[in-house]
Amino acid sequence: MFWLTVTKNSYTPLIRQIYEQIRLRILQGELNHGERLLSTRELASDLHVSRNVVLEAYEQLAAEGYLVGHEGSGTFVAEGASLNDLRSDTQPLSAPLREQPTASGIIGFRTGVPALDRLPRRKLGQLFHALCADAPPEIFNYGQPEGSLELRDTLSRYLKRTRGVRCDPDQIIITTGAAQALFLTGKALLTPGDRVITEDPIHLHFQGTLQACGASLHPVPVDESGMITSLIPRDEAARLLFVTPSHQFPLGGVLPVQRRIDLVQFAQATGCYIVEDDYESEFRFEGTAVSSLQGLAPEQVIYIGSFSKILAPALRIGYLVLPHSLIAQFRRLKYLVDNHSPILDQLVLANFIENRGLELHVTRMKRLYQKRQAALIKCLAASFPGQHRVSGASTGLHLIAEFKGIAFTEEVLSSLEAVGVRLYPVEDHALEKGHHLHQVIMGYGNLTEEEIEEGVKRMRAALDDI
């Protein structure tokens, strides 16, 4: 009839081994309709396995329709069970699609990455451990689309205290990061072709996310104080207006109150919602943190925040603070999109915030980032005297450096990379190209002072050759 082989000490159970081989032979047409199989006793004896093993394999195959048994006359291959064109085993991709996050030895001035080695990981580990040990079983069940009440509750108080955000826990939806918060906003409110007014430049990721929701982006230029609100086009209705008022991304301006009021009045007059991405606002080095725009007009602003910058990107915890009129619609959408965000992480974070762990961490990190920023400014001044200008440095994990006479083309970036330093051009995030050729975003959050110094030295060496 046909040969089967079984391996006794394999991870794959004997039943499964027999089942798989017979099944494949039927599918591939090696065993044809009507063909009679060995009896279970015969096959068991052939393979030196117990008869029950063969019986179970046959039963399984019969249950799935591959075999039919006739009382007394044996077991046969069923009709219509062969697949003529069963494909051969799939091949692995020839080259991995993954981009290496950091090639070894390269100093990358990537923005948005906090000091990963300073994370209070022992504390977080203990919180996970304690939660798994002590929490009621029900926390492992499905939750609500808007997220854990524990986190929304402590977060609403945290946001009021630190950011002047005015909301109750019902207005919050916990998301898997700021990107999902923006995606839900676009998906909920945009019809393909709808106008979205944005700062220009705006993060390339967010351009993509808004466009994936059908947005037609209308750029408004940015100066050292953020979006130039007097240039907002008022001829046609916009559905959303996207801003980063605490620290314009990437140029770093802080939007003054007059422009904030201008935005709110525009939104109120036209019915457009303002989307406020309040990233990195906690790390303001001059004075205390700037208050949110949301606090000025809670029913006109969709506020987006994230723990990626102040804790760790890997957690993927962000949130939306919504006008009351949008709560039901957004909850329904979050339910359809992914049900709700993971619960354990939310409960650990809630505990961490409630016990002031987060604020303590932010305070420490702010000191650290201020030192790192100062080191970067000092190194740039030493290596590029009179040749560069620093801006956007009041807040956050990056500053903007502009170099006279150097355009950061692919070619220049490659020669920098060749000496072991990676820079991120502002131009990548520009909608209207050509205005930011000489500027790079220099992130310092996850670089030591030594790495910063070495990185700037390498820049100097590479740029000398250009």
Next chain:
Amino acid sequence: MFWLTVTKNSYTPLIRQIYEQIRLRILQGELNHGERLLSTRELASDLHVSRNVVLEAYEQLAAEGYLVGHEGSGTFVAEGASLNDLRSDTQPLSAPLREQPTASGIIGFRTGVPALDRLPRRKLGQLFHALCADAPPEIFNYGQPEGSLELRDTLSRYLKRTRGVRCDPDQIIITTGAAQALFLTGKALLTPGDRVITEDPIHLHFQGTLQACGASLHPVPVDESGMITSLIPRDEAARLLFVTPSHQFPLGGVLPVQRRIDLVQFAQATGCYIVEDDYESEFRFEGTAVSSLQGLAPEQVIYIGSFSKILAPALRIGYLVLPHSLIAQFRRLKYLVDNHSPILDQLVLANFIENRGLELHVTRMKRLYQKRQAALIKCLAASFPGQHRVSGASTGLHLIAEFKGIAFTEEVLSSLEAVGVRLYPVEDHALEKGHHLHQVIMGYGNLTEEEIEEGVKRMRAALDDI
């Protein structure tokens, strides 16, 4: 001028207290453009705080554009900083929108919920703890859209071993649950109005998710062996075909190989993708688990799986196994939608699978669920002799019970609820209404044998009165 009050032992720093009060008075128009503020020395003396505190508050307000200082002549309210129609504090929602997951005392035969009190939570807690203690800092950084290689690697082997899924790790994308996997599929492949062929009934949640992606659903009836593939409409092209071949949801049929081949041939002939939702397939009580449809045609099937049923819904970890031709497109979409799924949870799960913890847990739970199912079948037989029929019980966390002469209307469900038992009608998930009035889905995964017995008794009592 105006009164400020400060509270010395408040959580809110003194600087912030002063800042907030002045800011609000300016915004509300109580302090007008050009008005001169007390000098920092005067205000500090008034409030019995250090002059530096007031200085910092003023500087912050100046940085945000609320105040302007003139060398030597004092500090003034800036122009254009009042908001005429600043809204009053937002009100909490009058009634909470949240549905109580389980009202106290009610025995709910909800499906899809595993035995939450049997979760190996101590083990999971230890894994989180060890990961936070020992892992390199880089794991807390941004990751790749497709998810952690560690999890995709062990998962590809797990799926081959247990489900006959043929894939390499590159074909896997880790999602936040099966719902997101389906959403990504719809969002990537559907244009509004595209035809999607589905089983009828199909989970109400998934109906909504597909429709949110613009799907026009074309129902195909289901019998005790799943989708009746001969009834698939062949007159018009469909983009996707959604099936649950291992355990039709909710009716519980297992799709025989002839119908599977029919599906594959249909898909190959028309270019349509099959979406296989392989939920609960691990808990097959008769024989070993049924092999996946994906294994028959890896380039034609989009395979969706989840750890919600075999571990815990709260984790929100699911995955897609994709044809090679779709990998790049889906990764890009996942990146735009939420960047990637949370990393710590993925690494903990990878470790748990790699060390056979998951397979051990599944084996134990299968025994447990088989007992619970047997208890339910026995109780139903004792309480409803000759009045009911059980089906779809070969696999999973629920069975279907059909009661002669009882239609599960809202009214009947309410009287059941009144005596403390909650049932879930099949009709809720039907696209064509009216065919499943007498059937309920009875989940037993998270109910003890005592609760099952008590629940059926309550049903008997309530249905007697009808």
